[in-house]
Amino acid sequence: MRLLIASFRTLSLLALLPGLALGQAGGGNARTAPADVWPQFRGNTSLTGVSDSALPAELSLQWTYEADEAIDSSAAIADGVVYVGTYAGTLIALDLDSGDERWSYSTGDVGIGESSPAVAGDLVFIGDLGGIFHAVDTKTGTARWTYETLGEIKSSPVIVDDRVLIGSYDGYLYALDVANGELVWKYETQNYVHATPAVWDGIAYFGGCDELFHGVRISDGEAVVSLSAGAYTAASPVIINGKVFFGTFDNDVIGIDLETHELIWQYEHPQRHFPFYSSALAADNAIVIGGRDKMVHAIEEATGEPRWTFTTRARVDSSPAASGGRVYAGSSDGRLYVLDLRTGEKLWDFDTAAPLVASPAIAEGRLVIGSEDGVLYCFG
Numbered sequence: 001m002r003l004l005i006a007s008f009r010t011l012s013l014l015a016l017l018p019g020l021a022l023g024q025a026g027g028g029n030a031r032t033a034p035a036d037v038w039p040q041f042r043g044n045t046s047l048t049g050v051s052d053s054a055l056p057a058e059l060s061l062q063w064t065y066e067a068d069e070a071i072d073s074s075a076a077i078a079d080g081v082v083y084v085g086t087y088a089g090t091l092i093a094l095d096l097d098s099g100d101e102r103w104s105y106s107t108g109d110v111g112i113g114e115s116s117p118a119v120a121g122d123l124v125f126i127g128d129l130g131g132i133f134h135a136v137d138t139k140t141g142t143a144r145w146t147y148e149t150l151g152e153i154k155s156s157p158v159i160v161d162d163r164v165l166i167g168s169y170d171g172y173l174y175a176l177d178v179a180n181g182e183l184v185w186k187y188e189t190q191n192y193v194h195a196t197p198a199v200w201d202g203i204a205y206f207g208g209c210d211e212l213f214h215g216v217r218i219s220d221g222e223a224v225v226s227l228s229a230g231a232y233t234a235a236s237p238v239i240i241n242g243k244v245f246f247g248t249f250d251n252d253v254i255g256i257d258l259e260t261h262e263l264i265w266q267y268e269h270p271q272r273h274f275p276f277y278s279s280a281l282a283a284d285n286a287i288v289i290g291g292r293d294k295m296v297h298a299i300e301e302a303t304g305e306p307r308w309t310f311t312t313r314a315r316v317d318s319s320p321a322a323s324g325g326r327v328y329a330g331s332s333d334g335r336l337y338v339l340d341l342r343t344g345e346k347l348w349d350f351d352t353a354a355p356l357v358a359s360p361a362i363a364e365g366r367l368v369i370g371s372e373d374g375v376l377y378c379f380g
Helices: 005-011
Strands: 061-066 076-078 081-085 090-095 101-106 118-120 123-127 132-137 143-148 158-160 163-167 172-177 183-188 198-200 203-207 212-217 223-228 238-240 243-247 253-257 263-267 281-283 286-290 295-300 306-311 321-323 326-330 335-340 346-351 361-363 366-370 375-379
Touching (some): 076 118, 081 123, 081 366, 090 123, 118 158, 123 163, 158 198, 198 238, 253 286, 281 321, 286 326, 321 361
Antiparallel strands (some): 076 081, 081 090, 090 101, 118 123, 123 132, 132 143, 163 172, 172 183, 198 203, 203 212, 238 243, 243 253, 281 286, 286 295, 295 306, 321 326, 326 335, 335 346, 361 366
């Protein structure tokens, strides 16, 4: 395990603006998604991956929908509607109860990859692999506005007040006006922006492919802090209790105190050294994350010590979600696993027969996840 303590505490404060105090306007300190909505990737602006919705102890399949291509996009759920993107370049709206299609919106000749929808009011937002960011009317499925970046969009949108944030492979994090798509500001990094930003007290935090961890003030797009992560970072961060946690391609998970910007801990499995592409969830004083070592790892939030690991049959790029003391994790072995959050014991699984890269969405007593063979599953 490499030691980053020196770089975080002394060398890594590359940009810290004076006069910024935690607690400024901009909100985004969510811990869970409400029971009736999962409006964006990871459920809320802090990307905790936790829902208040109750699911049955043993899930049963409610319906499936066969899309036209692979689904790496994670679903959003709002007002009884499921929204999800496909590699064929379609954004689909489905009835949550029946799985019936309400409308389908085409982004054109390019697909939708891992970018996941975000819903606010009567608009749903998503990015495509051609670099176009779309705002679509939730009732009619028609475009309200689009904005062109200069690189693929694999990041997922995050909405804070009247602004929508989106990262692009052109190296920028953008803030756009929700109503009309006009550019408010853009923040430049030194490489792709793959991760989705997590929001805490008016600041958007994300790890970059430039091996830096960025904090950007949402009000004006100014850099608040830039820390050396020491490695390429594709995973989105999770923020809980004023601390941020994320995995890197150097095979470790990092925790940082957002007030002091000091490293809290680093976790690396003692035997299996593989990158973390999955984004973590934060629940029950644990950080839970999937690894390319085929394992789901539960780490004690306070200490970085392992709580448990669970081994699947293939890498876990899907980001786990939690509800009611259970972890729901997809694996590239094609199975959706239900694990006990305290012990890691397997409680249930379901074989989709195709890799699961998308992440579960949980709301209204339903869990929705898409597979690489283009099937969207709804359990309840």
